[in-house]
Amino acid sequence: MPQAPTLSGREVVLGAMPQHPAVQAILNWNSAALDHAKFDFGELTFTIDPTQIRAACVAVKDAGYNFFEDMTAVDWFPASPRFQLSYHILSHAYKERIRLRVLLDEPSPHLDPSVDSITPVWPGANFYEREVFDLFGIHFAGHPDLRRILMPDDWKGYPLRKDYPVEGYR
């Protein structure tokens, strides 16, 4: 597969792809909320200010990125910020996908991080946010039904965190 050149950095991407609909959507909405951008492996990624993710979703949705495809988290323990949320948004019109990222830190070792839920924008994010809550312990403010989804209701701990052993606690 011949790949497009890698671009990394907010100004580099904004300078190289000014006509891209997603870039324009982010700039017209609130360019200050865009912390970082990159284009690698043929995929465009925007890192968004955690407090602005719902508004960012509204902005890209209005720009034609109409389909919420996938959302998950990555635990970069012990690095800081610890958690990364990746939202994959598909455009049925442009036949193209973008990734929105949010970097979150734990407020303190015994407190779970929290971020705005995007279910008001895409109701289809409901199960995905429940899954991230269940397996990573990230809370979603404004989620209609934030319960564990895959693990039993009375489970202790969050299995997909890196400090949770593969075989569980003994």
Added chain:
Amino acid sequence: MIENPGAPVLELPVADSSDPRRMVLNMGPQHPATHGVLRLVVEIDGEVITSVRPEIGYLHTGIEKTCEAKFYQQVVPLTDRVNYLDPLSNNLCYCLAVEKLLDLEIPERAQWIRVLLTELSRLNSHLIWLGTHAMDIGALTVFLYTFREREEILRLFEAVAGQRMMTSYFRIGGLAMEPPLGFFDRVRAFMHILPEKIDEYSNLLTANPIFMNRLKGVGYLSAADAVALGVTGPPLRASGVDIDLRRDMPYSSYEKFQFNVPISTVGDTWARYEVRLVEMRESIKIIQQALDGMPSGPVKADAPKVVLPDREKMKTEMEALIHHFKIVTEGFDVPAGEVYQGIECGHGQMGYYVVSDGTAKPYRVHMRYPSFATLQALEVMCKGGLIADLVAVVGSIDIVLGEIDR
């Protein structure tokens, strides 16, 4: 140990004694028509459904966590076990994602064989859907017929991969090996008889008044709801949204094949049945094109540090032996980065999100499976309908609990 700060637990809705018509019904997780271990908490008013809440997780095996402890090539057999009815699509999606990270060029022949086999795998998935869906409605004969044809597909998988269901035939960098002699002739012979068989199912069901009455006008899903709820694949196309990743964002040389994407604007259970039936015929067309135009050449990429060497070379050449030993014992490093690869599998859009930190084991593998999102639309489809139609609607979205719970 991390303290769990009190996740809210499921509170079963309690029937209101002042309204004797309202009732809470627990369907599953051992109900035969839920295709595995799906539990539905259904509230009914008389015979009319007022709410449906899917409770899932009974088949959760933590595959995503297991992937983080394996080498990249060891993850391939795990992916089969997620959606066990469409095994080769799982293999393909994962391999494409890792190949994107590695920037590997896959030989044309390997790409075409991948297309041929994923289409066979789609047929396998659709045949099981058709058989079980018709059985849920009460048409038992179709089940026996579709499983007869599915048996032939499983024999083809066995011939090519040595395993009937957990194939793991696609490897990072190509295929495990060249298909056996006579394999393409067997596929061609099967593709010759399959259209007749599909006519046979169609004769049993399409004009069958009982089947029609059970499906037509049941489980309506509008295009706007389908898009908002993340529905993909045949249910989305049956609601009138014309999107198919094979045609719109082609991978593994799908752009070289001519096929139609069936859509319907009706959006009910019957439309989903019709769309899938046409899809089966389109898959046959794709397989025939793959057989007719099959390129020659190698089936593995030229990447000695990633792809295992041939046995013959491994036994005669020192360098090949070293590569073999290194790949088996310590894997291969994959450049750091994150990729998302989406493909169109039998149930809809599958996606693998692979994050690498530069080592030989994936840092994170996330699997997007279509049934997980489609299940969210169940309540929209069933609300206001009759309790007896619930089984028809569950059958029409074609769920596999292995891919929902992972």
